[in-house]
Amino acid sequence: MGGKIKSWRKRWFVFDRMRRTLSYYVDKHETKLKGLLYFQAIEEVYYDHLRSAAKSPNPALTFCVKTHDRLYYMVAPSAEAMRIWMDVIVTGAEGYTQFLS
Numbered sequence: 001m002g003g004k005i006k007s008w009r010k011r012w013f014v015f016d017r018m019r020r021t022l023s024y025y026v027d028k029h030e031t032k033l034k035g036l037l038y039f040q041a042i043e044e045v046y047y048d049h050l051r052s053a054a055k056s057p058n059p060a061l062t063f064c065v066k067t068h069d070r071l072y073y074m075v076a077p078s079a080e081a082m083r084i085w086m087d088v089i090v091t092g093a094e095g096y097t098q099f100l101s
Helices: 079-097
Strands: 012-016 021-025 033-038 042-047 062-067 071-075
Touching: 012 079, 042 079, 062 079
Parallel strands: none
Antiparallel strands: 012 021, 021 033, 042 062, 062 071
């Protein structure tokens, strides 16, 4: 879901462990960068069990990525994809903290 205009749009996400970023683009051709999340900014990743994203096209597949500045609502194409993305994002964000000590 968009940050300023609260509408749902498809986005292509790229997880980059080396750069420690999660970037997103308009489409899979990755020509127009729409946004970037740094692992160190990610505070929490969780399933939207309270259905706070009630306007989601598929509330059962909606999950949230909370950062210092924003709450990102995302919808996965399947339950399996949602679990994988959540695990990957959490692992990346937690992995970042290993470098802090």
